[in-house]
Amino acid sequence: MSKVPGDLRYTKSHEWVRAAGADLVVGITDHAQDLMGDMVFVELPKLGTLLAVGKECAVVESVKAASDVYAPLAGEVIEVNEALSGAPETLNSDPYGEGWLFKLRPHDPEAVHALLDAAAYESLLASEG
Amino acid sequence: MGHRTPLYEEHVKAGARIVDFGGWDMPLHYGSQIAEHHAVRRQVGIFDVSHMRAVEVRGARARDFLRYVLANDVDRLAVPGKALYGCLLNEQGGVLDDLITYFLAPDWFRLIVNAGPAERDISWLRDHARAFAVDITPRPDLAMIAVQGPQADAAGARVLDARACAALDRLPPFHATFTGDSFVARTGYTGEPGFEMLVDAQQVAPLWARFVTEGVVPAGLGARDTLRLEAGMNLYGHEMDEQVSPLESGLAWTVNLTTDRAFIGRSALLQQRAQGLTRRLTGLVLQGAGVVRAGQEVRGPFGVGTVTSGSFSPTLARGIGLVRVPIAALDGEVCTLAGRSGQALAARLVAPPFVRHGHALIDL
Numbered sequence: 001m002s003k004v005p006g007d008l009r010y011t012k013s014h015e016w017v018r019a020a021g022a023d024l025v026v027g028i029t030d031h032a033q034d035l036m037g038d039m040v041f042v043e044l045p046k047l048g049t050l051l052a053v054g055k056e057c058a059v060v061e062s063v064k065a066a067s068d069v070y071a072p073l074a075g076e077v078i079e080v081n082e083a084l085s086g087a088p089e090t091l092n093s094d095p096y097g098e099g100w101l102f103k104l105r106p107h108d109p110e111a112v113h114a115l116l117d118a119a120a121y122e123s124l125l126a127s128e129g
Numbered sequence: 130m131g132h133r134t135p136l137y138e139e140h141v142k143a144g145a146r147i148v149d150f151g152g153w154d155m156p157l158h159y160g161s162q163i164a165e166h167h168a169v170r171r172q173v174g175i176f177d178v179s180h181m182r183a184v185e186v187r188g189a190r191a192r193d194f195l196r197y198v199l200a201n202d203v204d205r206l207a208v209p210g211k212a213l214y215g216c217l218l219n220e221q222g223g224v225l226d227d228l229i230t231y232f233l234a235p236d237w238f239r240l241i242v243n244a245g246p247a248e249r250d251i252s253w254l255r256d257h258a259r260a261f262a263v264d265i266t267p268r269p270d271l272a273m274i275a276v277q278g279p280q281a282d283a284a285g286a287r288v289l290d291a292r293a294c295a296a297l298d299r300l301p302p303f304h305a306t307f308t309g310d311s312f313v314a315r316t317g318y319t320g321e322p323g324f325e326m327l328v329d330a331q332q333v334a335p336l337w338a339r340f341v342t343e344g345v346v347p348a349g350l351g352a353r354d355t356l357r358l359e360a361g362m363n364l365y366g367h368e369m370d371e372q373v374s375p376l377e378s379g380l381a382w383t384v385n386l387t388t389d390r391a392f393i394g395r396s397a398l399l400q401q402r403a404q405g406l407t408r409r410l411t412g413l414v415l416q417g418a419g420v421v422r423a424g425q426e427v428r429g430p431f432g433v434g435t436v437t438s439g440s441f442s443p444t445l446a447r448g449i450g451l452v453r454v455p456i457a458a459l460d461g462e463v464c465t466l467a468g469r470s471g472q473a474l475a476a477r478l479v480a481p482p483f484v485r486h487g488h489a490l491i492d493l
Contacts, residue, residue: 031279037146037351038163040441041418061420063162063441065467092161098212 001124002031005096010121011072016096018101022109026072027100028060028091031125034060037089045102053111056110058101060091061102072115075106130154134179139337150464151245153180157352162351164441169319169356173278174348174450175340180244183271184251188263189235195230195238197392198257200375202332202385206232212303212316215383217242218377218394224378226250227363229316231305239312241273241366257393267409269310272333274326276345277489278355281323284402287343288336296368297324300308305325313381318353318489319484320360340344355440356447360483361412367423367438368451377453378421379410379481406456410437410483413452413464414445414491418473421450421466427476429464431455443483448474451481 004010009017014032018025033039043059051071058069080102081082084090091099106112116124131154139148156177158165168174195203201215211232217225226246231239242250243254247267254265264314276284286294293308300306303420305314309439312327328336341347354364361379364370369378376384384398413436415421422438428434432455439450465473479491 024476038161040420062421066420089161089163093470097309 002029002034003096004029004031004118004122004125006118008096009072009115009117010124011070011115012124013070015069015072017072017112017115018100019112020103022105023031023078024073024075024104024106025100026069026104026111027095028069029121030089030095032067033099036060036067037064038062039091040057042084042088042091042101044082045077047077047080048078049070051077051104060088069101071104073104073106074108074110075104078105079103099117132180133200134177135333136177136274136337140177140347143341145347145349146351146454147349150350151180151243151438154165155180156347158349158364159347162349162355163443165259165346165348165352166355168346168485169278169321169348169352170444172346173276173280173284173323173344174346174352175228175337175350177272178275178277178325179272179333181273182242182244182247182251183268183273184240184242184254185237185266186240186254186263187266187270188231188258188261189236190261191236191238192262193260194261194263196390197261198254199230200392200394200398201230201382202388202390203230203232205385206230207293208231208304209233211313212280213428215254216380217373219371220393220397222374222394222397223304223445224365224373224375225253225371227369227380227415229360229389231314238409266445270330271327271465272330274333274337275319275323276326276330276340277317277319277323279323283429284340284343284345285324288339290293300324306356310356317358318360318483320362321344321356321487330452332341333387354438355443357440357449358438359444359482359484361451361483363410363439363451364438374398376401376406377408377410379451389418390448408453409456409458410451410453411458411460412479412483413450413476414479414483414493415448415466416477418464419468420447421476425450425466427452427454427464427466429454429458429462429478431464432456434458434464441484444487445489445491445493448476452478454478
């Protein structure tokens, strides 16, 4: 079973979001990395990029396939995880920790509550079988 | 649910991700296909290849029959145990399958064919065997494993009995022998030393478990694909199929047209050669980040080519692929592929193989 930490929020497209003060940390879920297999390249957004919700903002590429990462909320990219470019496998080994992708300053910090909670994300995974 | 090999339960217990391959439920990887790839290049790994089918060809005219149905000439097999790689062609010179033929006795050859085309191969062989009074017998009672990597023989020495070890020690590349209940061959699909074994399906699970206990790393189809790709080896259904000639698939070396031997597809190949071939198969390596994918278009001074197999090379840490290009395309030429968002990825044509025996064979 994929790990789904209880303190995070999730999207239907398998991103996770962690609150860090007024900002948000964004990554891809354990389920997503497990489906994709060994990661070999990560393309991160540029600092300062303004993202609309649902906008493609990063690409993760595994031996098997390439996949877009979508902005879970509208906001500005304020930090990216540069360490991933030299160690994309971190996305496999620690998707919720060292494998974070970027930090976002949301236009509307309250919007995070509209994302899926862990229970809702788990039922989504269960329904995807 | 697809067919399952006698090792299916072992794969599931080891946490394998199972995928369909040619109608078989096979392990893609057991956690990390890149780690499995490196294990084979640097130490030793073990593959379940029981989805491939052993087929016995028996009869006084077995040799004549195979000289007629195979594009390679089994007359190259003089010593019992010697193996030959080659293609089964249709009348148009298209490839029905690629296979290994082992010469066992004057009236007995053993073929190893691919999983997907196996049933078609068997009926094709039977149709043509009647005229030669040759028996075609598939052997689903046999399972097959491949132990591959620089430490393959050392692992074999710890697992196999003294008789099998002695046989393995004496076995030259591309030769096979019977030892007790098993059939051991110096063949593989990784570009590393090692061996393959055909054993009774009932006995393969304990044998597999002994190799794993001795530290041999189970490796799935994911690693098998990147290893064969680095080694520049073709995969049926990718580099060749019924629509493509072996002469355009980098397999001219497996077609013997020098004698007047009549074989299926011969006249089509001679005609192609007389008219001039228009395409050939070669390799390509990306100059920067990215992964090559089968089906991508490749553009260069030579025109347009198509990637037949593509991936990420764990050994080179670069995207690599095999590509069918216009015949005039030269290795070394620069070309481009379209990236995901339409950007051009720079690449260079290179003659495969990319990696053999743990070492890169191309300059990056």
